[in-house]
Amino acid sequence: MNGLTYAVVVIGAALLSGSLAAAYQNYRRRTRLFIIVQRISTSQRTSKKAKVPENVVGFLENAAYIAPLSHEETLRSVSKTARDVERVIAHGEPLLVDLRAAISTLKSGEESRTLDSVFAPLGRNFFDTFICCTALVGKIHFDAPPEKAVQKVRAFRVGDESGSYHLDLPGGAVNFGALLDEQPVLDDRLTPFVRSLEKIDVDSLSTNLTRVAELLQAEVTIAKAIQEGVRSLMEPKRQWDLCLYVANYGETAMFVLPQADLEVWRRSGAKDRFRTPCYLAVESSDDGAGTWRDEDSGLIIPPGESREFVFITRQAQEDMVMNGSNIGGEMAARFNQPDSQVQAEFDYISAGLRSRKNTKTPVARFAEAFNAADVSG
Known part of the structure; x- marks a missing residue:
């Protein structure tokens, strides 16, 4: 091998080695x-817009919790209403069972079971959500107990959820309300109900829970009536x-x-x-x-x-x-x-x-x- 051939081989080997090294580095860094x-x-x-059926619009005019719709709405608005409908059906019916059991116990005069009976509905998150939303828009109001009634349970005002109540009941602790520091109107409208809880006043508690149950029953009926209509708006889109x-x-x-x-x-x-x-x-x-x-x-x-x-x-x-x-x-x-x-x-x-x-x-x-x-x- 003469000098020129050797030089070509050395240069070629160096180039090949450099290419292989670069390729390997690129592969390693992949x-x-x-x-x-x-x-x-x-x-x-x-x-996108959707045309809302007349019967759906009509039913929602009487709704207390479910977001209303006009005859033409964006899918964002329809989607919110659809979520409300599914939530009312999924959580409203079990809550109605607990409410009716509590009302029955209150009316029976079994004082020893009064606290236990009210814990079941209050322990459900949807109870809190439903009455806060409906009270805020003025769809429900509560009776206060007589001033002379004795306080039996203490409702503590706490800073959780930007203002709420904490109650220790026999069945466990209950946090009640939200945004009360930011919504003085809501705070004022819930106060009579909180007082009836503190005093375990059978008459006002029974009246208040009956109002919640009646309003919720009407809402469940509306939700079931429009469920398919709302779904038919959403699914094709x-x-x-x-x-x-x-x-x-x-x-x-x-x-x-x-x-x-x-x-x-x-x-x-x-x-x-x-x-x-x-x-x-x-x-x-x-x-x-x-x-x-x-x-x-x-x-x-x-x-x-x-x-x-x-x-x-x-x-x-x-x-x-x-x-x-x-x-x-x-x-x-x-x-x-x-x-x-x-x-x-x-x-x-x-x-x-x-x-x-x-x-x-x-x-x-x-x-x-x-x-x-x-x-x-």
């Missing part, structure tokens, strides 16, 4: 992901959200591209897989509602850091199409089914490898809520 599917949920583009936690354990930043595909299938029965495009969004608290803000430019995750974000289906249920066929109804039918699965596929750019990479989330159950055991990796 983005390494850890992905958790935190939850699946549904949402609506809240600025809903989209599905896949909320992710992504940690970057690599040595370089990664850039998540602002689009993905959501795939839904069943482990048994029909094997069709439905695939629909999604966009990237991050949580925003600018309006105080914790809504999602579109992230059209993508999302950077620095090395050693993590981010929570969501992929939201671009199309609402009524507009969801794949290969020319509407799949929204099928997606809705599979939602919350025990054998339904979901997975998102998205791209990111790794600063280490300087190339576009594709990855998939762990498979999760396609349901509003799921346990960690429902996610496979």
Whole structure:
């Protein structure tokens, strides 16, 4: 080997060695992901308008707790009403059982059981929520006990929840009221009820709890009457959200591209897989509602850091199409089914490898809520 050939070999070896070293360094510094599917949920583009049926508007004119609706509302407003309806049905009926039992005990004159009977309804969070909301808007008022009645229980005014009452009853401690320091009108309207509790005055307590029960019964009746009507407004407009936690354990930043595909299938029965495009969004608290803000430019995750974000289906249920066929109804039918699965596929750019990479989330159950055991990796 002459000198020139040797020199060429040495230079070539050095270049190859440098290239291999650079490639190895880039590989070592590549983005390494850890992905958790935190939850699946549904949402609506809240600025869209919906026409509210006349009967729903009419029923809500008599509601005390459920948020009212006009003939045309944004989906944000309809969504709040829908949540109120579901809350009244889920929590109102059990509370009615406790209220009626307490009223029966009070009217029976069994003084030894009086305190125990009132603890059951007061111990429910929804009791507090319901009477505070309805008292604030003047839908209910309470009778005070006679001045000569003897105080038997002490209601302590505490600073919790920006002003509330704390009562020690035989069944346990009860915290009652909220925002009383900020809402003097509410404080004034609840005071007679608190006094009837302190004095365990059977007559005023029985009257007050009867009023709550009657108002709540009317609210449950309204909620059941409009439940399907409100659902019919929401469901065609809903989209599905896949909320992710992504940690970057690599040595370089990664850039998540602002689009993905959501795939839904069943482990048994029909094997069709439905695939629909999604966009990237991050949580925003600018309006105080914790809504999602579109992230059209993508999302950077620095090395050693993590981010929570969501992929939201671009199309609402009524507009969801794949290969020319509407799949929204099928997606809705599979939602919350025990054998339904979901997975998102998205791209990111790794600063280490300087190339576009594709990855998939762990498979999760396609349901509003799921346990960690429902996610496979």
